[in-house]
Amino acid sequence: MKRAFRLLASAGLVAAAAVAATAAMAAEPLKVAFVYVGPIGDHGWSYQHDVGRKAVEKEFGDKVKVTYVENVSEGPDAERVITQLAQGGNDLIFTTSFGFMNPTIKVANRFPKVKFEHATGFKTAKNVSIYNARFYEGRYIAGIIAAKMSKTGTIGYIASFPIPEVVMGINSAYLGAKTVNPDIKIKTIWVSSWFDPGKESDAAKALVDQGADVLMQHTDSPAAMKLAEERGIYAFGQASDMAIFGPKAQLTSILDDWNYYYVDRVKAVMDGSWATKDTWDGLKQKMVELAPYGPAVPDDVKTLADATKEKIISGELHPFTGPINKQDGSPWLKEGEKAADKDLLSMNFFVQGVEGSLPK
Amino acid sequence: MDLLLNILLGVTVAATPLVFAAIGELVTEKSGVLNLGVEGMMIMGAIAAFAGTVGTGSYVAGILIGALAGAAMGGLFGVLTLTLMSNQVACGLALTLFGLGLSALIGQSYSGISLPQFPRVDIPLLTDIPFLGPLIFGQDALVYLSLALVAGVAWFLARTRPGLILRAVGENHEAAHGIGYPVIRIRYLAVMFGGACAGLGGAYLSLVQTPLWVEKMSAGRGWIALALVVFASWRPLRVLGGAYLFGGITIMQLHSQALGLQVDAQILSMMPYLATILVLVVISRDRVKMKLNAPSCLGKVFYATS
Structure with missing residues (x-):
């Protein structure tokens, strides 16, 4: 499934639709989604976020259902993909590039029950936290x-x-x-x-x-x-x-080490303690x-x-x-x-x- | 002097993938087929050449595999548009998306592998001539191949009978069919040749320019190649000049930044497209010239009625 999904991911639109489709089938587990700006094979930024995603999967196993969309360009595409993910029933969505800031805020306004986490930006909302590394x-x-x-x-x-x-x-x-x-x-x-x-x-x-x-x-x-x-x-x-x-x-x-942050935030949603937060961690926290x-x-x-x-x-x-x-x-x-x-x-x-x- | 030499060598590296992809597309378009899937064929060439070189340990084999992969993509396009007579524009776009996705899938296990630097030609004495030596005699083999390819295509189209037939098919496929030329077969060959060339362009990216494999590494070069064909008004030698001009703009922009000159990177990045639009405007004002160069049947579906 993941392989087939990767193929589709190049066409952001199709990918978003696929996410919506697969997402509609599941029921119980907490649904978490990640949006990447590059391919996870970039051996850099997006790759490292994907390492964090895997850490979430490893930590929570069956209790989460994690999806991701890669290669999402910063612009109208981003808003469409994030909207699809929110409509697809995801509870927590990580958007991992500066340029996803405005789309994230916009979509968050329309889906007040979904929680959003935006990396490297500066705009928060009731359901949008931001996080960045120093x-x-x-x-x-x-x-x-x-x-x-x-x-x-x-x-x-x-x-x-x-x-x-x-x-x-x-x-x-x-x-x-x-x-x-x-x-x-x-x-x-x-x-x-x-x-x-x-x-x-x-x-x-x-x-x-x-x-x-x-x-x-x-x-x-x-x-x-x-x-x-x-x-x-x-x-x-x-x-x-x-x-x-x-x-x-x-x-x-x-x-960049996002693992502990992603695990913490998923846990926070699970136990209901999630609140808007502005995180900027550095060498001290090992981010x-x-x-x-x-x-x-x-x-x-x-x-x-x-x-x-x-x-x-x-x-x-x-x-x-x-x-x-x-x-x-x-x-x-x-x-x-x-x-x-x-x-x-x-x-x-x-x-x-x-x-x-x-x-x- | 050294800086100038390095700049010129850099221009060659930036221009060569464009030369390959554009000269292939030129032949495709001259036969009357518009293949917008250059980007997809290029990226497939890049991963196939990289995987082939890693697998066989031979650059020659890798480059051939890259060209074959491009040709296979071209063949696929042919099946869709020539045999099944689908819309060429839509299929070309689909081919690009397909190529980007498939190459990422194949390339999963190849990211993180690195190859040694691609060897440059070294002719004792000649390469040692200061400045001109490395520039003229010290490039890598693919650069010479690209130049030979342009010369070959120019000669083929202008001076040979098969070249004339290919152009005839592109100008008026019904007339060509009427006098007994196998329009579809000729177009298949042209499309596959275009694919092979795009594959070589991709191979240059993954084997020489970077040299590594990363997803989406063609990063829009296929589109520039497409623009180049129009920019060159379907003339092989102008394709060569245009590719070096576009490559030169890219490299000069990087160097001017490092030198601290104030040039907006964004403006220079849009230059190739801007230049293409300008050329299009200029050549379409002169209808006679436009007709002389642009293949009349470009993008039209051929259906043999009898």
């Missing part, structure tokens, strides 16, 4: 490692879209790198896609050709990692461990984790990275601590001031020192 904590450490490993002093960054999540990541990586090397440069290429292996690979090439010797990415495929391995430079994995694509190249990977360091990382860098991680976990260090100016030189954070969560979640500017400009 990836910037991991990226700060990645920035430190990158600056330590780079010989050319240039880090290449493959970015997707200029949404706060991505902008925050670039800023955080830069601030981390700057603590090691004040002259560090970050070159950013926007590929305007979450998932286009060919283009990500081309962008990686362009960055390396222009002097970058460590690559970071905020796109979902392992293409850049693969290129780094070929060119004998370093890279950081995205969302899941990409060491198989770059056994020598991967320095570490910023991992963000670092993959084992690659063979190229020397001991002193490991020690430094681990120490930074400890400081972030204990709350001693916040990656966004003043003094920090905006890119144009106007002040943002005062000496010792820590960035407020709401500022981070709506971040639409580079900090001083980052080169390039945000696409409009």
Whole structure:
């Protein structure tokens, strides 16, 4: 069934109909649905959410009936798919991409009895919770490692879209790198896609050709990692461990672990304690984790990275601590001031020192 | 100089899958069949070539399997539209969706496997010539194949009798049938050739450009190839130029960003489509030229009455 379903999933519309059909047959178990923006075979973002889905299945067995729809594009398709899932009798629906925010809120208004969980957004409702991971904590450490490993002093960054999540990541990586090397440069290429292996690979090439010797990415495929391995430079994995694509190249990977959150929320619906919640967990709660360091990382860098991680976990260090100016030189954070969560979640500017400009 | 060389090498890599897919579609369309399933045939070529290479350990075998998979998809399209006479536009769209789904299904066990870098041609002395050496003599074999294919198709269509017959079938299938040419058989061959070429384009993506297999990795290149055929007004050499132009735009956009130049990525991403629309507008103003190039029977169902 799952295989046949995957086939259909490419045609979002058909898939939604199939979900509705299969969903109508079941009766007892709690019905949970997941909506993914990419294919679960992306070895990145959607893949990791799917690991969370499997954790839910494993934890609750027969007590849940879990379905998923993959490859749902951010736009009208999303609303249709979410509506179908809600109509199909699902009790809890996880929508796992920033661009699903407005569709989720819209559908939630029409189905007040269904509970929704939206990842990485900022709009809540009576039946919509939001959850996100503090990836910037991991990226700060990645920035430190990158600056330590780079010989050319240039880090290449493959970015997707200029949404706060991505902008925050670039800023955080830069601030981390700057603590090691004040002259560090970050070159950013926007590929305007979450998932286009060919283009990500081309962008990686362009960055390396222009002097970058460590690559970071905020796109979902392992293409850049693969290129780094070929060119004998370093890279950081995205969302899941990409060491198989770059056994020598991967320095570490910023991992997302949604398992405990998904299990908790399903449990909350089961025992009736579910309420709207805004979750933003990080290294401390292990929603963000670092993959084992690659063979190229020397001991002193490991020690430094681990120490930074400890400081972030204990709350001693916040990656966004003043003094920090905006890119144009106007002040943002005062000496010792820590960035407020709401500022981070709506971040639409580079900090001083980052080169390039945000696409409009 | 090194940067320029790397940019030019990058353009070749970005353009080659487009060259393959577009030249195949050109032949298909010249025979009067509009196959919108290029994206689906491409992605099937990508997974088949990847799986084939992993399975056999040979790039040559993998590439052949990729081309065969594309041809099989083309054949399937032929059965639907030529034998069963279904609507070509609808079937082409269906073929794309089918290909994306089927390739994901087949590819489940292949994501996460990686292949070594595809070998580049290395001719001692010639490849060592600074700048021009690697550019002209140091590309991978598939790049040369794509160039040869374009030259071959151009020659075939313009200079050979079978090429003339193929064009005749595309121009007026009833007349071609009237003087005894097997319209359906010729179209089958053209559609399968188009599929094989799209398969090669896909193979280039999964074996050379990335080289790995991930679902949906064709990411719209099949549609660009379709646009290219119109952009080139059905001329093989213009297809080549157009593919390199579109590839060049992609690569220049990435490089200009890394250099810190202010160009909107979105505008450059829509350039191929915008250029195609412009060309369409320009060529459709001149009816004579339009008729000279566009196959008159494009997309029309052929039904042999006698």
